[in-house]
Amino acid sequence: MHSRDHSSNKLHPKLKPHSSKPHTSSKPHTSSKPSHSHSHSHSHSPTPKPHHSTTPKPHHSTSSKPHHTTLSKPHSSSKLHSKPHHSPKPHHTHAPQQPQPQYIVHTDAHFHYSKCTGKKRALCIGINYRGQPEELQGCVNDARNVHYFLRNHHGFRKANMLLLTDDSKDPKMLPTRRNIVEGMKWLVRGARPNDSLFLHFSGHGGQTPDKDGDEIDGLDEVIYPMDYKTAGYIVDDEIHDIVVKPLPEKCRLTGVFDSCHSGSILDLPYLYHSNGRVKGSMVTAKWRARKSTNADVISWSGCKDSQTSADTFEEGFPAGAMSYAFMLALSRNPNQSYAELLRSIRAILKEKYSQKPQLSSSHRIDTSLKFII
Structure with missing residues (x-):
């Protein structure tokens, strides 16, 4: 079982690589590639009625065995064989105990949902x-399947999507720190x-000590590029400044x-x-004053800040538990x-x-509204 955690001192035992190879990464249309610099650096509908559609088929691999078939057989009895996602460790001490979340009762009277009727653009990263x-084992499959x-x-549209995986033969499509940062900038460039x-x-x-006082638990969250050992990780503050703040x-x-x-x-x-109520915040008042946004930003994450997220096998094919469940x-x-989608995702993962x-x-939302992309 492998976790995707790189902040713990002990690594979970690794799962042997699956014999099937991921399919060759197809490069996005040239217009979707970000330009690289030398610096690092709804009107929503009412509560939806359940409606079950035909499950889509996953993208197939060019190898003798296809991509993991998480979407082709969505039967409720499908079992996940776990392998947590672990991670390289940033330099920090053990995290302090997190405070109990406080209920937030105020609303954002001037917030407007996105109708999601304009341009669609996506950045998918699998390492x-x-x-x-x-x-x-499952991260490249995750990115391709999403x-x-x-x-x-x-x-x-494929021309408006960027896929960064560490099996790519194109250096510009590798999930290095530089390419990820440039990809994030490309994602939000010209947003309307x-x-x-x-x-x-x-x-x-992983996690690393918070240096600017915006985290209640005293820790910043980070993601690891493929070249983190030489280029370093990417901190949540930087991600927020690149993809949230400009929107x-x-x-x-x-x-x-x-x-x-x-x-x-x-x-x-x-x-x-999961009942739709706001349960609190892991950021400080200082954060809210410095990083507030009028954009409609939603985040689905695989686990709490204090937890690990699993790298799993579904029907013999590697995948991340959160990507699979989503x-x-x-x-x-x-x-x-x-709220229904949050409950659905949790229900899929709960048994394993x-x-x-x-x-x-980014703003208090009515969780009874339909989630749209």
């Missing part, structure tokens, strides 16, 4: 850390009201993070119970409210995992 001691899922079921942007990351995550009012950004300690990776102030839940029923997927947002 298996090939050849490294902390190698994972890429397929968005194209075939949510109206995203009612656009729908999608950011998916599957790989290692205009009524622009939607949906983030799906399949990594350890990812609960507040976008630094969004509102966290939700696609499976929406495939079974694409007309779910925010202790990780608890999280929903957070």
Whole structure:
């Protein structure tokens, strides 16, 4: 069992690589590639009625064995064979005990949902850390399957999508720190009201001491590029500044993070119970004053900040538990409210995992409204 946690001192035993090879990464249309610099650096419908649609087929691998078939057989009895996602360790001490969340009762009277009727653009990142001691198995599959899922079921065009995987033969399509940062900048560049942007990351995550006082638990969350050993990790503050802060009012950004300690990776102030109630915040008043946004930002993360997220095998094929559950839940029923989808994702993972997927947002939302992409 492998976790996607790189902040713990002990690594979970690694799962042997599956014999099937991921299919060759197809490069996005040239217009979708970001330019690289030398610096690092809704009107929503009412509560939806359940409606079960035909489950989509996953993108097939060019190897003798296809991609994991998480979307082709969504039967409720499908079993996940776990392998937590672990991660390289940032330099920090053990995390202090997290405070109990406080209920938030105020609302955002001037917040406007995105209709998601404008431009659709997506960045999908999958890193298996090939050849490294902390190698994972399902992350590249996750990125490809989410890429397929968005194209075939949510109206995203390949020319407006960027896929970064560490098996790519194109250096510009490798998930290095530089390429990820440039990809994030590309994702939000020129964003307008009612656009729908999608950011998916599957790989290692961790925590490091908070240096600017914006985290209640005293720890920043991080993600690890494939070259983290030389280029370093990417901190949640930087991710927020790149993909959240520049967004205009009524622009939607949906983030799906399949990594350890990812609960507040976008630094969004509102966290939700599965019953739809706001349950509090892991950011400080100082954060809210400095990082507030009028954009419609939603984050689905694989676990709480204090938890690890699993790298799993489904029907013999490697996948991340959160990526798998997110696609499976929406495939079974694409007309779910925010709260219903959160419950669906948690239900899929509950039998096999202790990780608890999280929903957070930039503004207090009505979780009885239909979730759209």
